[in-house]
Amino acid sequence: MNIQTIMVVGAGQMGSGIAQVAAASGLQVLLHDTSPEFLKRGMLSIDKQLSRSVEKGKLTQDGMKEILRRIQPTEFIELAEQADLVIEAISENMALKVLLFHRLDGICPPHTIIATNTSSLPISEIAAVTGRPARVIGMHFMNPVPVMPLVEVIRGLETSQEVFEVVCGLSERLGKIPVEVNDFPGFVSNRILMPMINEAVFTVYEGVASVESVDKVMKLGMNHPMGPLELADFIGLDTCLSIMEILYEGFKDSKYRPCPLLRKYVKAGRLGRKSGQGFYTYSS
Numbered sequence: 346m347n348i349q350t351i352m353v354v355g356a357g358q359m360g361s362g363i364a365q366v367a368a369a370s371g372l373q374v375l376l377h378d379t380s381p382e383f384l385k386r387g388m389l390s391i392d393k394q395l396s397r398s399v400e401k402g403k404l405t406q407d408g409m410k411e412i413l414r415r416i417q418p419t420e421f422i423e424l425a426e427q428a429d430l431v432i433e434a435i436s437e438n439m440a441l442k443v444l445l446f447h448r449l450d451g452i453c454p455p456h457t458i459i460a461t462n463t464s465s466l467p468i469s470e471i472a473a474v475t476g477r478p479a480r481v482i483g484m485h486f487m488n489p490v491p492v493m494p495l496v497e498v499i500r501g502l503e504t505s506q507e508v509f510e511v512v513c514g515l516s517e518r519l520g521k522i523p524v525e526v527n528d529f530p531g532f533v534s535n536r537i538l539m540p541m542i543n544e545a546v547f548t549v550y551e552g553v554a555s556v557e558s559v560d561k562v563m564k565l566g567m568n569h570p571m572g573p574l575e576l577a578d579f580i581g582l583d584t585c586l587s588i589m590e591i592l593y594e595g596f597k598d599s600k601y602r603p604c605p606l607l608r609k610y611v612k613a614g615r616l617g618r619k620s621g622q623g624f625y626t627y628s629s
């Protein structure tokens with residue numbers, strides 16, 4: 346199957362990154378979000394990343410224009426009828442995702458593959474609301490998408506071998522390395538990463554150390570590029586909380602209970618970098 350046009354749904358930090366790498370690899374990209382404001386924000390972030398590459402001499406001005414020309418921002422989800430592949434990157438919420446998948450299933454032609462960038466939700470359950478579970482798959486990119494090489498590829502119970510191979514091939518075309526993992530809550534990446542982040546929040550909550558000290562310990566002592574609390578802010582505290590809830594719900598094991606401090610911050614609207622405040626305060 347030859348993928349030429351893709352639609353990315355959700356122009357947040359992941360969706361805009363996926364759109365950028367897809368357009369850079371020569372694909373035509375439709376970038377959909379629900380409002381012009383979110384689309385503008387997503388396109389601005391792509392522009393900023395590409396401009397940095399131009400400044401560093403890694404991309405020419407013409408190359409940048411060419412990449413931007415391949416991305417069409419749209420408020421109209423109906424344009425998904427033109428896509429060979431849709432990659433969903435909306436908020437980590439099962440109710441929202443199943444509504445969207447049901448809608449996309451009605452719009453897309455039968456050959457279209459519908460992939461989800463979910464961090465933790467069961468692929469088989471999302472696929473079950475469509476009439477094409479064989480063409481639904483998990484395609485889990487890492488943040489920041491232009492930098493991180495991994496794509497976790499997750500088959501649902503019904504995902505076909507053809508779809509699995511197409512998605513692995515496409516990941517490689519985007520310059521990524523696909524790794525197959527099974528459909529269990531949090532897959533591999535977040536089953537391991539998120540409890541570490543949650544435990545870091547507990548160490549602050551229980552007064553073991555300050556936010557800065559926890560991050561320093563993990564950066565200087567374990568060589569992590571970002572401390573776990575800095576990383577939580579980078580991912581989005583709402584996303585971290587959703588993932589912990591999904592692990593807790595999925596395994597019914599108390600080791601996955603989200604720290605009350607994480608919940609408190611999310612309820613207060615402190616979502617990390619994207620809202621300007623999380624464990625740290627951000628100016629832009």
Ligand SMILES: CC(=O)CC(=O)SCCNC(=O)CCNC(=O)[C@H](O)C(C)(C)COP(=O)(O)OP(=O)(O)OC[C@H]1O[C@@H](n2cnc3c(N)ncnc32)[C@H](O)[C@@H]1OP(=O)(O)O
Nearest residue numbers: 394397401464486487488489491492534535570571576580
């Ligand atoms: C929640 C989930 O479901 C799964 C997840 O994604 S979990 C999160 C996984 N991601 C991580 O763990 C990221 C951990 N952090 C890091 O690896 C690094 O801190 C980082 C790559 C983000 C930044 O690296 P750094 O060395 O501190 O900064 P910096 O020198 O400015 O950047 C290194 C490169 O990344 C690029 N970069 C940094 N941030 C970027 C961003 N947000 N978007 C695009 N590119 C970015 C820079 O332009 C630079 O590129 P070049 O090498 O081409 O010059």
Ligand SMILES: NC(=O)C1=CN([C@@H]2O[C@H](COP(=O)(O)OP(=O)(O)OC[C@H]3O[C@@H](n4cnc5c(N)ncnc54)[C@H](OP(=O)(O)O)[C@@H]3O)[C@@H](O)[C@H]2O)C=CC1
Nearest residue numbers: 355356357358359378379383434435436437463464488580
């Ligand atoms: N953040 C991370 O590090 C990673 C996240 N992921 C996963 O990627 C997905 C997106 O995360 P992320 O980009 O961080 O989230 P963001 O909050 O940055 O972006 C989500 C975007 O989707 C929009 N949206 C919500 N519902 C719909 C809808 N029905 N149709 C169209 N657009 C919609 C949101 O708009 P609005 O603001 O109105 O809600 C927002 O613009 C999640 O499933 C997350 O778990 C995967 C890997 C890493």
